[in-house]
Amino acid sequence: MIYENNTLKRILVDGGYIEDGRYYFYVQDHLGNNRMVVDQEGEIAQITHYYPFGMSFAESTNASKQPYKYNGKELDTENNLNTYDYEARLLSVAVPRFTTIDPHAENYYSWSPYVYCYNNPLKYIDPDGKDVKPIGEEALEMIQNTLSKDDMKYVQFDKNMLIDKELINSHKSESGNFGALLELVNSDILIEVSLGDEFSYMDNEGNIQDRKMSYQEADPEFADTSDNVTLNGTTTGEAGFMGVALLPGKGISGQNSPDKSIKIIMNKNLSLPARAEMYSHEANGHALMYVRTRNRTESGHKFEGSRDVNKPLVKMILDSKKETIKNMQGR
Structure with missing residues (x-):
């Protein structure tokens, strides 16, 4: 009142x-x-x-x-300052910047502690001035497509367009993919999921770099089948740079998260089935392994010649992709 x-x-x-x-x-x-x-x-x-x-x-x-x-927040016009109340901080729309530093600034050391939504309010929202989550129906649909029809009913946005923790935690399922998503949602690490055709990352020297995501149209000759699922293939035969999981810290790849969050970026040119399959690789493989171990080596591929010897990671990825393919084919 x-x-x-x-x-x-x-x-x-x-x-x-x-x-x-x-x-x-x-x-x-x-x-x-x-x-x-x-x-x-x-x-x-x-x-x-x-x-x-x-x-x-x-x-x-x-x-x-x-x-x-704006964002459903209250506009304070007292003294003509015109600031929005984001609970933890006030946002000045004229600047535009928050008027005080981010209480989670240590998690985003490559960004100004006063910046709003990584300077990209068309892609992100900041519901309380603290954590930032990706938004978008396409990203949500991609995640839902890894699940069965019953399980996906419990993966919805809340009023802030974030995955509804209360709803997803109210459901019990034997599904490996649902269990993986539940573990990611309840993790103490911020996990961002988005679609695009390029991304920014931090290299091992601390520099911010940009990279384009290539795309090759579907070729049935190179398509996976439900009986022959590969780490990097798709059942559509699409190929290219299909996705990436940017993890905190430094890794052999030299492509790291610019802060302490996990960023999962999937190629927006992929078809719906290919998006879901490769999201399973990045999120339910690399990201989930990092959430469990906090270890970049265990969360990455380890090749001896052409063979990946990181057997736990390989199993996680293949099991998740197989379940996704089954769920998509059962639509």
Whole structure:
């Protein structure tokens, strides 16, 4: 309940609020921004359009109707400072930067402790000013496609468009892929999953580098089958640089996470089956092994000639890919 001058002003409810005996509802976009407020009769009470970092367009209407706007956060206009309340910190949309340092700054040493969403608010959200998670229906769909129809019902976004921990932990399953996802979700390491055709990483000298992700269209001649699943192949015959798991610390590959989080980037050009299969490789193989061991060597491939002798990792990857293929073919 919101009081002003000792008088009840507004009652906040899920998805909107009550004011003067009338219900008002938020209409949000995919980033959780309140784009419109409509009343119980469907009449528009407020329209707000945003620049990427949260500043409102001049064309917005009835701006003072209610203050919950960008990312659903409250806009504080006192003293004309125009800051959004992100619980842990205040965001100044004019700069745009947080007004205080990140309480988790030690986890992101390659970024300014005042920066908002890695300077990419079109790709990321920051629900409380602390941790950043990737968003996007395509990334969620990719994860769901590794699971059975029953298990995938329990993998959904919460109101902040993060994987709903309460929902996924409410479900019991014998599935290896569901168990792997549950372990990743409950890990104390931040894990980001995204789709793209390039990525940034930190090399072993501490420099930030960029790399493009190549793509080769499907060729049935080189396709895996359900009876012959390989580490780096797909049942579609697609190939190229299909995905990567950037892990904290330094590894033989020289491609490391720029902070203490795990970043899983999958090639956005892949088909839905290939995305799911290769996500199984990166997330349920490399990322999960690192979560369990905190060891870069054990989390990576170890080749003797053309043979990978890291048998525990190979088994994790192949088991996960086989389950994903079975689940996708059973759709």
